[in-house]
Structure formats: C-alpha cells, structure tokens
Amino acid sequence: MASAAPRSRLTPPTPAMHPHRKRARSPPASGSLVRCSSSGNGAPRDHRRRWQSPAAGSPGRVYQRHRAQQYGVPSRRWVLAEEASTSDGDACTIMSYNILADNNAHYHPDLYLDVPWDAMRWDSRRRLIIREIRHWDPDLEVDRFRDIATEMENRGYQSRFKGRTGDAKDGCATFWKSKGLHLLEEDSIDFSEYNLRNNVAQIFVFELNRAQKLVVGNIHVLFNPKRGDVKLGQIRMLLEKANALAEKWGGIPIVLAGDFNSTPDFTEVPMERRRSKKCNWGNSNNRGHHGEPLATSYHKKFLGTVDYLWYTAGLECSRVLDTLPVGFLRRTRGLPTREIGSDHLPIVAEFVFTESAASTDSDQEDESDEDKESEEEATRGQHIYFSSDSDSSDEVG
Numbered sequence: 001m002a003s004a005a006p007r008s009r010l011t012p013p014t015p016a017m018h019p020h021r022k023r024a025r026s027p028p029a030s031g032s033l034v035r036c037s038s039s040g041n042g043a044p045r046d047h048r049r050r051w052q053s054p055a056a057g058s059p060g061r062v063y064q065r066h067r068a069q070q071y072g073v074p075s076r077r078w079v080l081a082e083e084a085s086t087s088d089g090d091a092c093t094i095m096s097y098n099i100l101a102d103n104n105a106h107y108h109p110d111l112y113l114d115v116p117w118d119a120m121r122w123d124s125r126r127r128l129i130i131r132e133i134r135h136w137d138p139d140l141e142v143d144r145f146r147d148i149a150t151e152m153e154n155r156g157y158q159s160r161f162k163g164r165t166g167d168a169k170d171g172c173a174t175f176w177k178s179k180g181l182h183l184l185e186e187d188s189i190d191f192s193e194y195n196l197r198n199n200v201a202q203i204f205v206f207e208l209n210r211a212q213k214l215v216v217g218n219i220h221v222l223f224n225p226k227r228g229d230v231k232l233g234q235i236r237m238l239l240e241k242a243n244a245l246a247e248k249w250g251g252i253p254i255v256l257a258g259d260f261n262s263t264p265d266f267t268e269v270p271m272e273r274r275r276s277k278k279c280n281w282g283n284s285n286n287r288g289h290h291g292e293p294l295a296t297s298y299h300k301k302f303l304g305t306v307d308y309l310w311y312t313a314g315l316e317c318s319r320v321l322d323t324l325p326v327g328f329l330r331r332t333r334g335l336p337t338r339e340i341g342s343d344h345l346p347i348v349a350e351f352v353f354t355e356s357a358a359s360t361d362s363d364q365e366d367e368s369d370e371d372k373e374s375e376e377e378a379t380r381g382q383h384i385y386f387s388s389d390s391d392s393s394d395e396v397g
Helices: 102-107 122-136 149-154 228-248 326-332 361-366 368-379
Strands: 078-080 091-096 140-143 157-163 171-177 181-190 200-208 212-220 254-259 297-299 302-304 307-311 315-321 347-353
Touching: 091 122, 091 212, 091 254, 091 307, 102 122, 122 149, 140 212, 149 157, 149 171, 157 181, 157 200, 171 181, 171 200, 171 212, 181 228, 200 228, 212 228, 228 254, 302 326, 307 347
Parallel strands: 091 140, 212 254
Antiparallel strands: 078 315, 091 347, 140 171, 157 171, 181 200, 200 212, 254 307, 297 302, 315 347
C-alpha cells in the first residue's frame, strides 16, 4: 500500500545577518570637557584622558556614556550666636570662597572622576559662583581667582588680585562693597621671596561706614600634605604682618580668611589658634570633636574641613552660615555639581564691632601691662565654627 508523503512545513526564511556597526562618535567641541570611561579589566586608566581640550575647529557634539545622578541642594541656614551680642556697633558680613581655578581643575582630573563633564565647565561654574555670592550678599568676599572680577564690579564691588608666581594662573582675590567700605591700606605677600613656595596672601585695612576700621587677610596655603613646615611658615608670616598692620592703625581688629589646607587636627598649627575660643553653635551631632564642620570641601580624594575665618578681639561673631550635611555631600560623589560651582563651600559670617574696637591709642598707653596682655590675646585669633551633618602636587586644593 502506498503511503501519503508527509506534508512539508512552511518556515519563514532566515533573515540575512549583517555585522554590527558601531555608531561613530563625532569629535567634541573645542575646549569642552570630555568624560572617557574605561573597562574595569582593561589597561590602567589614564586620568588625564578624562578631561581633554580637543583640537580647534571640531564639530560641536560631545558624547557621554553616563550622566551621574544629581541631587537638589539643601538650603543653608543662618546659625545665630547662643548669646546675643550686647554691642550695637556696625556689622560686616565676610565670605571666604575657594572657587576652584579652572586651570587647577584641568591639571588634576583624577580628583573629579565622578563629576559630570558639564558640571566642570568653567562657564557653568562661574554662573553658579556668581549666583552664590549674590544670594548671600557679603560686604567682603575673598577667593582665589580673578575671572569673576567684571561681574562683581558690575554689582558694586571693587577688587584686588594677587597672582601666584611662575606658570600658575590663579591666586588670591578680594572684593568689597565700595558703598560701605573704604580701602585705607593694602599689602601682599609673595611667599616665594621667603623660600616658602609660590603661594600668595593679601592684607587690607578697611574703614566701615567712615567709623570702624579692621584688617582683613586672605590666603591660600600650600596644599602639599607632606610640607607641614611650609604651611606653618606661611600662616605665621600672615599672622605677623596682619598684627603689625593692626598695631600701625591703633590696635584694630583682624579677620583672616581663606583655604588653609589644614584640617582641624593639624598638629603643627600655631599655638595661637589652639588657645582660641571656640564658637560651638548648632546641633552637636553635626560637628566633629573640634567643634568644626565635618566638611567644607569634597572631591575624589578628600572630604573634610580646610576653610576658616579667624578673628581677634574687638569683634563679635553674631551669626554664621551653616554648611551642607555630609550625607548629602557623599551622595553627590564629589563636588562640583550642576548646582554647586566649586569643590569648596563658601563660608560666611557676620561680625559686629564691640566697644573695645573703638578704644583710642591714649587709652591703650595708660595701662602698659594690660596692653601687653590684650596684645597677646589679640594674636590668638578666635576661630569661627560652623555646623553640618554628619603625596599630591602643591597646586591642588
């Protein structure tokens, strides 16, 4: 018996396989910051490839494989002194802000590996920095870079800039409101002249409202953690020159501001600072054992406090601006961000002149022994303390 042939099955034709074609990347725009990711099993990563300055004339498209998550910045609040000031003297608000010079960020990309490329662009950071200064509206502002001078002057500030020597393009800058503050005298320190590296400092004498006078110092201390001797030499020289200028003008008070590149437990810090009175305000759970904020700076290799405001007798600190919680900072994985323009937080304090600041030279001469004691007390420099949550090159920081 013949059997029926099996029915053939109909199957769709197999589609032709084409080799996978990778999408070509357009070269980045000139001067943009590019993030280059590398495989975990590949060759050792070259950090300098992460941020690069492409050749001029390149098309304006930049690719980035990963956009780091960004968080809204918590609002900062003023923390008032526990004991209200009894002085009705003039008040002056001072801000110290290390704004991260663009050339330093470019030469040390290993510190900003987790920062999105667009958050590192100077035009974006400059806008955020200007916004921050404008919001807190200080009478005096000290930082490290002159590129914001034009915009600050348009807002009623006068300024002075002292650049570092050698190939460095950054330095120290001081801005003050021309309406309320009158510059009486200025000086600067080029530490390279004393074999203390090429850092610089500024010292000014201001008159507030044609009445009170004060000395303001601005410094950026050497970063190198192995050269504590140089750090100490720079700080001591600034203290000596500021004290000499204060005595020249009749024993007026002093405020020293800046990035001292020294943590609160720095063992070689001048004894004057160790004897100083602490202003421990805010929640005790948010401070370290020194009473300092837990962090004023954050990048890939450091989270901690290095920025300070020091002040002497004749002034009372009526309030300080709280720092950001450490928990928030850790979630950013490093500063700057798209909302914070630097790897440092600006520190701000309001000072009130006390009656002792108005004492005359003749009053001081009457009691020479008490004069000596008050001079020693003045050199000790009281220290501002803020609240907050819980072998590198010389130029960084």
